[in-house]
Amino acid sequence: MLQVALAQVKTHARRFIAIGLAVMLAVGFLVATLLVGSSTQATLKASIGQSFNKADAVISSTDYTKPLSSANFEAVKKVSGVKESYAQLSAQIQVSAKEGSFNAQLQNTAPSAALQSGSLIKGNLPSAPNQVAIDQQSAERQQLNVGSTVTLSNAKGEQAQATVTALIKPSNDPKASGMAQMLASSQTVTPLATLPLSFDTIQLKLDSPLSQSSKTAIEKALQSTGLTEYTVLNSDEQTTAVMKQMTGGQDVLTIVLLAFAAIALIVAALVVANTFAVLVAQRTKELALLRCVGANRSQIRNSVLLEALVVGVISSLVGIALAIGGMAALVAVLSTVPGYEFATFEANWLAPTVGLIIGVLLTLVAALVPARAATAVAPLAAMRPAEDATLSNRSGRLRLVIGGLLIVIGGLALAAGAVSANLMIAVPGGAASFIGLLLCANLFVPRLVSGVGKLAAPAGVPGKLAALNAVRNPGRTTATAAALLIGVTLVSMMVTGAATARSAFDSTLEDRYPVDVLVNDGKYTPQQLNAVKNLPGVTQTVGVPKVGELAGNSAGTPVYGISTADANLLLSTPQNRVQPGQLLMPKGTKATSLPMLAKGSAAKELPIAQATVDYLPVMVNLETVSAPDGAEQQVWIKLAPGQDNGQLLELQGKIAKALGVQDYQVAGGALIKASFNQVIDILLMVVTGLLAIAILIALIGVANTLSLSVLERTRENALLRALGLTKRALRGMLALEAVLVAGVAALIGVVLGSLYGWLGAQSGLGSLTAVMPNIPWLQLLVIVLIAAVAGLAASVIPARRAARLSPVEGLATD
Structure with a gap:
């Protein structure tokens, strides 16, 4: 054998x-x-x-409440066998330069090259106070070079002037990504760091590689300072x-x-x-x-x-x-x-x-x-x-019972997970229901293929034969369709889930952030506001002045004024536009009226209207209270739709530069929305690409089924040719068979995927916001068309092989 x-x-x-x-x-x-x-x-x-990479021993604290201190550093420096020591200190800072401001991570340089990890590209590493090095990419982006002057400031407003003395190679450390990387001497970093000083790591250069005896000596030195939660590792172990x-x-x-x-x-x-x-x-x-x-x-x-x-x-x-x-x-x-x-x-x-x-x-x-x-x-x-599994035999009845139970139990679990917004219940429930549908597929897929096959009747004899051949072997047709069904269902689920999640998130952001971009209070000139309004991507720019504050129990809460015309331009929801003679308060305010104190006038009780959002300052119409001269104001900006995350980040920097503020002071729902949509788009692209492998395998199955079917029906096809069926008609018949199976599998997959995608989004986001189904009809139609075209392509080789065989040779085949 x-x-x-x-x-x-x-x-x-x-x-x-x-x-x-x-x-x-x-x-x-x-x-x-x-x-x-x-x-x-x-x-x-x-x-x-x-x-x-240059340290023989790296010391880290494992208790974030007790970071490494100067006492720990001084103790390990004295351990026998320690040649060089480096206490790594870092600070998150804001850097101001001629071309604008940006965030950076500032780190102190090592005392010697033996422990310095930064790679020099140009200039000299900082060796004195008020000198800094910056990574080359950030320097090019901010138009800095050796000799440029910058201002460093921390969250407390403490500042230091510094001169760029070197350009360094950007670090590959993922923790340092997303911001500029800068080096400076400890004298420069210390005043900007959080007090009391705490070190990220303490790195040591030893006489020999880290051994158990040297590790024990270092641990004893650390314990003598009271440190109990720590690690002493070599560079490979630390990474x-x-x-x-x-x-x-x-x-x-x-x-x-x-x-x-x-x-x-x-x-x-x-x-x-x-x-x-x-x-x-x-x-x-x-x-x-x-x-x-x-x-x-x-x-x-x-x-x-x-x-x-x-x-x-x-x-x-x-x-x-x-x-x-x-x-x-x-x-x-x-x-x-x-x-x-x-x-x-x-x-x-x-x-x-x-x-x-x-x-x-x-x-x-x-x-x-x-x-x-x-x-x-x-x-x-x-x-x-x-014998195929049908309701008339034991195999079919057993499959129906098991599949039906999985559909019912899994469907109930999926629904429960969606209602309770619990993914841990919804995911296994959805998987069980889908397996149940696959088990029962033999009972409905052939009938669907046969029903859809009637649409091929206008194609004449080839169309009618294609519909019959597609269901001649129901088990084989079902297995072929099931393979494609899995891939299409998952792709449709991801597409629908992403569209539904994006819609829900956009709705939530619109509730929380009624304005695209909002800039914090400041004294901005009309020229600055005009400069922002003229930026590409900006459609409206309005200054919203501070006109007073609330009195009574809410004393001190600022009140901002806006005109009716500006409110109509910027706020799409009528309930968020304050009317004359009212105070507009954030959603959830229980009071019906509150006193407002404007500059130079007595407190005035005003009735309250509630906004539809939580994140809106207390507003009054400028017809009720006029803005005082020189008042601080917020800047509200409306952006042109359709800008991606990169464009918005670039626009954020331009707005900050035009108004003379830091980048982080320019915020709003548009920036958050763009970042979220970018993440969804990337994940969707990656997931679809991965699932394409499964769909490709399934299409190989379609081509294989058709090829074996052609071999199985060699004499039948030859007889059809002998009776007058042309080569073109034979190829058309086989192509229609493949399109029928692939098309029906794609249609079922799209319907199931849309349902699973919506319920999945509901179970994942239901606790955060109302989730309404958002079916991307155009994308789903494209998926069905791609599956049908791919099925057609899968039929090319089998159809050519069948048409190439002459009727005489085919009839002679055993």
Whole structure:
């Protein structure tokens, strides 16, 4: 039987191509995911470790309430064997320059080059007070160079003038990303740092690498100062510890990618099982003949499983090789990109081993049911295709009961999770209901394909034949549609969930931030306001002056004035526009009237109108109270729609520069909304790209089903040709079959995905805001069209092969 199995693989290799492609893609995805995990860890070590790469010992406090102090530093400096010591001090500061202001992380330089991690590009590192170095990227962005003068200030308003003496290479440390990186001497950093002084780490250069004896000596010195919660690690151990701290001890990226790899494996298993079922059905006479010459049931079963083993091993090895080569090439290219030189590829024995084992097991398990079906071949009997699961047989009834229970129980759990806004209930409930639908798919998918197939009737005989052929083998059609259904459902779920979450978040922001951009109180000139109004991307700019304050129990609360015309320009909700003779208070105010005290006049009791939002200052109409001369004012800005996060961040800096304020004083819902939408768009793009692997595998299954169906129906197709069916009509018939299966699977997937996406968004965001379904009809239509076109493309090769065979050759085929 071993020779029979090997002969089958060798002789009919073409029949195993789709199985091999499906397994190869799934295993390659899995191995690449594991390599992403190991390479990510290696890359993080290369980036985080840059801060410690020259130290033999790194001391950190593990109790944030008791950071490292000067006493700790002085104690370890005196330990025998310590050559150099560096207490790392940092401060978050605001930097003002000619071109504007920006945030920066200021860190003190090491006392010697032996522990200095910063890489000099130009100039000289700071060695005296009032000298700073800045990373080259920030310097170019802020138009700074060696010799430029800047002002450094902390949150308390303490300032220091400094001259740029050097440009340094930007740090790869993820904790330092998002802001400028600057170095200065300890004399410059200390006055700007939080008091009492606390150090991030204490780094030591020793006579020899850190040993247990030197570690014990350092620990005794620390304990003598009263420090009890700390770590003393070498540079590799320290970077690993920091990495675990940043990820919570888990590799979240790898976990997420493994979830998508699991989806790809499930889809591949469906394709493999479907393909082997068709192969067994095609070899009925051959299997019956083997039984006649003495082969028993176990030998027949083992023969099919051996075929699966050979295909699984070869395909898995190819997938592993492609994954390793692809990841190595990707990291090599990434390391040549400026700013990503630290990207590191790290292979390990676990990834290919797991990939090979999973690939082989997947193929064997998927082939197990077809292999058992093969043993049903009785001697002197031609095997018929296995009876499909329907309501008229035991298999169908059992599948219906299990699937129905999962649909009901899972659906109730999903609904409960959505109502209670609990993802921990909704996610398993949704998964259970979806599995139930897949189990019951054989009961409704063929009927749907048959019903939709009536739309192909205008195509004439090819259209009618396509509808019939698509449901000739309901089990095979269902398995093929199910593989595509999984991918389309998940993509549709992500698209709908993202659109619903974006809509809910936008609505929440509009409730909290009725103005696009708001600048804090200041004395702004008309020229400054005009400069802001003339900026590209700004449509309206209004100064909202402080006209007085509340009296009585709310004494001291500022009151701002706005004209009716300006309110109409900036505020879209009529309830947020204060009318003459009223006070407009934030949502939730219980009082019905309050006294207001304006400059130069007595307190006046005014009735209260409530705004629809929480985050709105107390407002009065300027017809009720006029603005005093020289009053401080807020600046309210309305922006042109459609600007992305990068444009808004650039505009934020321009507004701050025009008004002479710091960047952080320019805030508003538009900036938060853009950041949130950017995150959603990136996640959606990544998730859709990952799920594309599963959809690609499913489309391989569609092409494979059609190819095997063509082989199965060689004589039938030849007879149709002999009766007058043209090559073009034959190709059209096969194309319509593929489009029917792919289109129906896509339609079902879009409906299910939309429902799951909405309920998922409700369960995740329901506790924060009202979540209304937002169905992106255009995107979902594109998904259906792509699936149909992909199904059409999958039919090209099988259709050409069928049309190429002459009627005479086809009728002569056994």
